[in-house]
Amino acid sequence: MDSLESFLGIHTQIKLKMKIAIIGSGWSGLSCAHKLKELNPETQITIFDSAQNAGGRAKGICWKLSDRDILFVDNGQHFIIGAYKNTLALLKKTGCPSWSENTFTWNFSKIDEKEKIYNRFELNLRNFFSQFFFKKNRWPKRWYLFLILSVLIAKFKFVNDTGSARAWLLRSFQPKQLQEVFWRPFIESTTNTDWNEASAKSVITILKECSINFPRSIMILHPMENLSKNGIDYIVTNLKNSGVRFFFGKTITSVDVKNNHMACIDNQKIIYDKFDKIILALPAHATKKIWAKSNFSETNESKKWELQKTRGINTLWIALPKNFKRKREILSNNYWEIIKLSKYHDESLFVVIERPFYQSRMVLSVVQSAINFKEEKNLKKNINKIQFVANTYLKSMFGLSLQDCEYKLISEKKATIACLNNSSDKEELWGNIHTGKDNIWRCSDDCTYGFPSTIESAVVSGIDVAKQIMIKVNRERH
Numbered sequence: 359m360d361s362l363e364s365f366l367g368i369h370t371q372i373k374l375k376m377k378i379a380i381i382g383s384g385w386s387g388l389s390c391a392h393k394l395k396e397l398n399p400e401t402q403i404t405i406f407d408s409a410q411n412a413g414g415r416a417k418g419i420c421w422k423l424s425d426r427d428i429l430f431v432d433n434g435q436h437f438i439i440g441a442y443k444n445t446l447a448l449l450k451k452t453g454c455p456s457w458s459e460n461t462f463t464w465n466f467s468k469i470d471e472k473e474k475i476y477n478r479f480e481l482n483l484r485n486f487f488s489q490f491f492f493k494k495n496r497w498p499k500r501w502y503l504f505l506i507l508s509v510l511i512a513k514f515k516f517v518n519d520t521g522s523a524r525a526w527l528l529r530s531f532q533p534k535q536l537q538e539v540f541w542r543p544f545i546e547s548t549t550n551t552d553w554n555e556a557s558a559k560s561v562i563t564i565l566k567e568c569s570i571n572f573p574r575s576i577m578i579l580h581p582m583e584n585l586s587k588n589g590i591d592y593i594v595t596n597l598k599n600s601g602v603r604f605f606f607g608k609t610i611t612s613v614d615v616k617n618n619h620m621a622c623i624d625n626q627k628i629i630y631d632k633f634d635k636i637i638l639a640l641p642a643h644a645t646k647k648i649w650a651k652s653n654f655s656e657t658n659e660s661k662k663w664e665l666q667k668t669r670g671i672n673t674l675w676i677a678l679p680k681n682f683k684r685k686r687e688i689l690s691n692n693y694w695e696i697i698k699l700s701k702y703h704d705e706s707l708f709v710v711i712e713r714p715f716y717q718s719r720m721v722l723s724v725v726q727s728a729i730n731f732k733e734e735k736n737l738k739k740n741i742n743k744i745q746f747v748a749n750t751y752l753k754s755m756f757g758l759s760l761q762d763c764e765y766k767l768i769s770e771k772k773a774t775i776a777c778l779n780n781s782s783d784k785e786e787l788w789g790n791i792h793t794g795k796d797n798i799w800r801c802s803d804d805c806t807y808g809f810p811s812t813i814e815s816a817v818v819s820g821i822d823v824a825k826q827i828m829i830k831v832n833r834e835r836h
Contacts, residue, residue, distance in 0.1 A: 374831060376401050379622050379633040381610045381648070383407040384414020385813050386801040387639030388593050389448055389820030395600045396451075397828045403602045404630065406622060408609035411586070412594050415641075415773060416813055418584025423677055423764050427718055430584035434673050434770050435711055435723045437692075441567040441575040442814040444821060452596035454589050457579040458714045460692035466539045469750050470700050501536050508532060512565040519558050522779045523549070526558035543696040543707050546728045549777040549810040550669045557782035563808035578692045582716050605630075612651040613798065620797065637823055638800040642666045642789060643772060645800060657794025665786050666804065668772040670731045674724040674744050677764045678756065682720070685757045688712070697747055708747045724748045731771045741767065774811030775804045791823045799823050 378394065380387045383405050394401045411417065416436045421429045438445055438457075449457075508530050511517050517529045523545045527537055545553040549560050568575050581588035598604065613636055614621040614629070621631035638645050642663040649660055694711040706726065713721045724744050731737075744767070745760060752758040781787035789805040801819040809815035 374398055374400055374835070376635070376831070377633045378403050378635045378637065378827075379620075379630065380405045380637045380639050381407075381622065382414065382639030382644075383409075383412035383594075383604065383606075384639060384802075385416060385445075385816035386803060386805075386820040387414075387637070388412060388590070388597065389444075389817040390637055390639060390801050390824050391597050391602055391820075392448060392452065392593065393821045393824030394827070395597070395602065397824060398831075399600070403597075404605065404633075405597075405602060406605045406608045406610050406624070406630075408607065410606050411590075412604070412606075413586055413590045415770060416585055416816075417590055418581070418586030418588075421675065421677070421766055429677055429717055429719075429721055430587055431675050431713075431721060431723070431766075432585050433768055434671055434773065435709070435725045436585055436813065437578055437580045438813055439568070439575065439579065440577040441570065442579075442812070442817075444817045445814050446579075448593065448817055449589060452593045454592040455582065457581050457588065458691070458716075460578045460580070460690065460714075462573065462576040462578055463690045463693065464540065465693070465695040466543065466698070467695055468698050468700070469747070470702075501533070501540075504532055504536055505540075509565050509569045512562040513569060519562050520779070520783045521558055522554055523556040523558050523561045524553045526561065538698070543698070543709070546707060547696075547709055547725075548812075550671065550727045550774045551777045551810075552728050555776075555778050555780075557777040557779045557787065559779075559782050559808055560777040560810045564810070580692060580714050582714075610648065612648060613654075614652070635797045635799065635827060638793070638798065639802065639820065640800070641668075641772065641802050642775070642804060643668065645802075654795060659790050659792060659794045659800075662786055662789060665781060666789075667776040667778060667781075669727070669774060669776045670729040670769065670771040671773040672726045672729060672740060672744055673768045673770075674748055675766045675768065676722040676724070676748060676752070676760070678720040678722070678758065679762060680719045682756055682758065684755065686755050688755075695751070697751070699743065699747070703743055703746070706743055708744065710747065710751045722748075722751075724751070727773075730776075731769075777810050791819065791826060799827065 376398065378401055380391055380403060387405060391403050391405060394403060416434065418430055418432050421431050423429065511530045517526065519526065527541055532541060542553050545556050545561055548564055549556045594604065609625045610622045611625050612623045614623060619632045619634065620636050621629050622633065622636065623629050638648065646663045691714055694709060697708045697710060699706045709725045711723045711725065713723065724747055726740065726744055729740065749759050752760065778787065788807045789800060789802060791799055791801055791805050793800050801823040803811040803816035803819065805819040806815035
């Protein structure tokens, strides 16, 4: 037990018969179940999920190619960083294999209408200070100083943290070109929100996390195959071995409160009852549906769910031919490149990531984040842009085109909450683990205050719910 748990009243492992239903088997639900079992092994946990397997919005998938090869990719481009200490601890405790660990790099390019790559900026943080003092690199040295300044401003709150991330950068004296090369792509990829409307508070939270145990905190970790095979599957197996029951393909539509117990009702009107507590491990838009169909009265927390907006992500997975030769060599095992298009293409940003080579062939992903699908008037235009970026990159790096490869587009229309500064400043952005209704809790990636939606925020939220439930139970017993 950590010191916080001891301080709050969990001095020893509780042994109490208690039946808990968790609706949703994403990272928050799995994390919550694991922590509940850790704190009280006698807890009887049942997990329901409408999908056929666990993982939610961050899981692995199997991609069958035309030659019948099967590649392991994800339903989006997901990896974690060294600052995700709770996620790393969960992976370790459940016996997951070690993930590939690589030094953080930053590569930025522009593409004009004629498919010419220019203005390439590169940064490798293998050793931040030796890079600055002794080695030649393509970042102006003053940029390093401005990055350090931004972290100090964030840590000690020398500048007002309200408003948009872009406005905060201006108040923090960040150079215009550094904003273009680093800050805009960094903010939009981490918050999944346009930097003009992204919450400054979220960016400051990220900077604070990354500054702890630097540079270890920004090491990049990839699953050797995919999120499920090297993560989720091990967590599920660990939970099953501890007695947790899973019901996949079960869409819970409502909750019924009967006397001192509760029931979960699925879309076939099948009732699973006599739960002491129910945990909604779901994003806000899914939670709202269950809340409404359960005829629960509105609470302060449920009002927030109506206010939350979402943003989507397009990921184009590309499988290269087995026998290919690189046209341009790279120096990193986790090479990624941020590509900014010209005004002709709305100055859109994309991230191209070369997945570590562990399978039968190399796999790339091209990612466009911060997409407001509700306002998308021309979805085809976005698809054309992502294909344009893919073809340009393939030609530059490998002398290939999409026609030489196999590719798969995955759109996650409600990938995360939008970290909008207006909602953040009004304290309306992040959810709460307390729903306002007795014995019904909620954990999700939007329930960790200050964080954008990440695997880490989901895991932290699950842990928080488990702790609070056991703290409340322990106090009631005494």
